[in-house]
Amino acid sequence: MLELEIAHNWPGFQLQLHLTIGAELIVLFGRSGAGKSLTLRAVAGLFHPASGRIILNGRVLLDTRSGINVPPQARRVGYVPQGYALFPHLTVFENVAYGLRSSSKEVHHRVMEWLDRVGLADLAGRRPHQLSGGQQQRVALARALAIQPDVLLLDEPLSALDAPTRSELQALIRTLQRQLNIPVLFVTHQLAEAVLLADRIAVLEGGRLLQVGLPKDVLHRPARPEVAHLVGVRNLLRGQVRGISPEGLRVWIGEREIRAHWDPAAPPPPAGADLLVCIRAERIALVRPDRLPPPERENLMEGEIIRESDYGLSQVLLFRVYGPRLTPERDYDLEIEIPPYVYERLGLDRIRRWTIAIRPESVHGIPCG
Amino acid sequence: MDWFPLLLSAQVATLATAINLLLGIAVGWLLARRSFPIRDLVGALVTIPLVLPPTVLGYYLLVALGRTSPIGQALEALGVPLVFTWRGAVVAAAVSSLPLMIQSCRAAFEGVDPELEQVARTLGRSEWEVFWTITLPLAWRGILAGMILSFARALGDFGATLMVAGNIPGRTQTLAIAVYDAVQANDPTRAGILVALLSIFGILTLVAAQQLGRRLAA
Numbered sequence: 001m002l003e004l005e006i007a008h009n010w011p012g013f014q015l016q017l018h019l020t021i022g023a024e025l026i027v028l029f030g031r032s033g034a035g036k037s038l039t040l041r042a043v044a045g046l047f048h049p050a051s052g053r054i055i056l057n058g059r060v061l062l063d064t065r066s067g068i069n070v071p072p073q074a075r076r077v078g079y080v081p082q083g084y085a086l087f088p089h090l091t092v093f094e095n096v097a098y099g100l101r102s103s104s105k106e107v108h109h110r111v112m113e114w115l116d117r118v119g120l121a122d123l124a125g126r127r128p129h130q131l132s133g134g135q136q137q138r139v140a141l142a143r144a145l146a147i148q149p150d151v152l153l154l155d156e157p158l159s160a161l162d163a164p165t166r167s168e169l170q171a172l173i174r175t176l177q178r179q180l181n182i183p184v185l186f187v188t189h190q191l192a193e194a195v196l197l198a199d200r201i202a203v204l205e206g207g208r209l210l211q212v213g214l215p216k217d218v219l220h221r222p223a224r225p226e227v228a229h230l231v232g233v234r235n236l237l238r239g240q241v242r243g244i245s246p247e248g249l250r251v252w253i254g255e256r257e258i259r260a261h262w263d264p265a266a267p268p269p270p271a272g273a274d275l276l277v278c279i280r281a282e283r284i285a286l287v288r289p290d291r292l293p294p295p296e297r298e299n300l301m302e303g304e305i306i307r308e309s310d311y312g313l314s315q316v317l318l319f320r321v322y323g324p325r326l327t328p329e330r331d332y333d334l335e336i337e338i339p340p341y342v343y344e345r346l347g348l349d350r351i352r353r354w355t356i357a358i359r360p361e362s363v364h365g366i367p368c369g
Numbered sequence: 370m371d372w373f374p375l376l377l378s379a380q381v382a383t384l385a386t387a388i389n390l391l392l393g394i395a396v397g398w399l400l401a402r403r404s405f406p407i408r409d410l411v412g413a414l415v416t417i418p419l420v421l422p423p424t425v426l427g428y429y430l431l432v433a434l435g436r437t438s439p440i441g442q443a444l445e446a447l448g449v450p451l452v453f454t455w456r457g458a459v460v461a462a463a464v465s466s467l468p469l470m471i472q473s474c475r476a477a478f479e480g481v482d483p484e485l486e487q488v489a490r491t492l493g494r495s496e497w498e499v500f501w502t503i504t505l506p507l508a509w510r511g512i513l514a515g516m517i518l519s520f521a522r523a524l525g526d527f528g529a530t531l532m533v534a535g536n537i538p539g540r541t542q543t544l545a546i547a548v549y550d551a552v553q554a555n556d557p558t559r560a561g562i563l564v565a566l567l568s569i570f571g572i573l574t575l576v577a578a579q580q581l582g583r584r585l586a587a
Binding site: 045046071072073074075078079083085086087088089098099101142144147199340 | 381483484485487488489491492493494495503504507581
């Protein structure tokens with residue numbers, strides 16, 4: 001268990017976050033410059049925040065109030081920086097053995113065991129420059145884990161790798177975390193990787209934590225507008241609360257009422273409160289006239305496709321609703337993303353007038369002042 | 370042919386390089402890895418022998434180490450006077466070639482990615498161990514190149530050595546001074562041989578330094 005509470009000020013940038021991590025894989029997600037790497041470096045003891053506390057399994061690593069600052073040597077953290085930082089003058093074996101101090105027989109046994117676990121047992125004698133990027137990352141993992149750390153810190157570990165190698169290593173990291181059962185902090189700016197790997201995602205922006213939650217919650221229930229932008233919500237609409245009913249929240253957008261999800265545990269927002277309404281482009285369905293769902297179950301709107309963009313793996317349609325508009329300030333109301341085969345099956349290049357259906361669970365409102 | 374100047378020069382340059390190796394590693398590392406208030410001043414001070422006329426440098430050393438100075442008197446009392454001895458030639462050669470050594474060491478240490486040292490620390494190794502197992506081995510080629518340059522410069526020093534150690538044949542007359550002496554004595558053959566020796570050696574060391582530098586870059 002890792003408890004982290006750090007703050008540091010620079011001119012124009014402020015790092016301030018509080019995070020508690022169990023034996024889980026936490027992804028620190030955000031743009032570059034959000035403070036993700038700094039957070040890892042603070043845990044490793046390579047960056048000293050002006051104030052804060054870091055407690056790892058009950059051991060106080062940093063407490064600025066009582067002047068405790070355990071040096072990196074004694075922290076028992078496995079740190080893999082971006083670019084791996086393998087020692088270029090040492091062999092794979094020597095790299096992994098670097099942090100071990102015990103009899104040479106035991107070291108040999110442990111190094112070979114780790115090289116075996118990351119699938120590099122037959123490359124022990126190579127130098128780092130003779131390895132591929134994926135192999136280098138495996139060595140860096142083995143080296144960090146061989147010292148039996150209490151936490152593993154991975155800074156953009158896979159960003160320089162090609163797609164197949166990347167997914168192999170994603171699986172390896174996931175497996176190792178489950179086997180070792182230690183907290184893993186994994187930094188990435190790639191949403192798909194964050195969602196795939198994370199037990200929980202911590203979204204950082206400008207040195208602050210915007211949201212910490214399950215991947216599906218961060219994706220579908222962003223807590224703040226900035227998170228909605230970061231997780232790629234393309235339909236962000238201004239609306240007002242009309243009221244709350246058993247079916248959910250009733251929201252007024254433009255001149256229309258839309259039903260939205262509201263967590264029953266959360267206090268309902270007052271009527272008239274401003275909301276930023278998030279609807280993921282992937283969550284809007286085009287339905288045939290003969291298969292319309294009952295209007296009390298889903299939000300139904302008639303309209304037409306006015307433009308589209310072909311992204312190869314998906315089609316993005318710009319849709320304008322008939323009647324009261326949702327966003328009168330531009331010529332379309334919603335972006336809809338669908339796979340190419342759906343586009344072809346529905347004959348969207350010919351048929352442009354459609355009814356769209358949006359389930360209330362797919363409509364998420366962020367209260368905004 | 371009297372080979373004494375050649376032997377003396379080899380001895381002086383070797384000892385000067387050995388002293389500079391220690392000083393160069395220590396100061397070069399400090400300049401590359403530590404920030405302290407007077408770093409730029411220290412950086413300038415250790416470079417100044419490169420731009421001062423060697424006679425000026427020699428004059429400073431003479432004043433600092435001579436019989437009238439506290440250091441000179443202390444050395445005299447210990448029975449190891451420097452001025453007008455071959456030891457003085459070592460000091461003069463070391464000081465005049467020190468900037469080359471420190472600059473090479475500084476560049477070599479700056480070329481080592483600090484992240485490697487940081488990772489080594491997280492792996493539990495002490496600062497001292499990190500220096501010996503990571504920093505120094507990775508900076509070694511640059512330091513070696515600095516040693517070669519420094520050795521060549523020490524071997525060729527004339528002005529500072531003349532000021533501090535004088536020109537005493539058979540005692541403090543180094544190769545470079547012997548060239549001057551031979552010309553003064555109107556002995557072109559001897560001057561020619563000595564000049565050829567110094568030139569060949571100078572070219573060889575610079576070729577070696579370049580090759581090391583290229584391998585360093587690769």
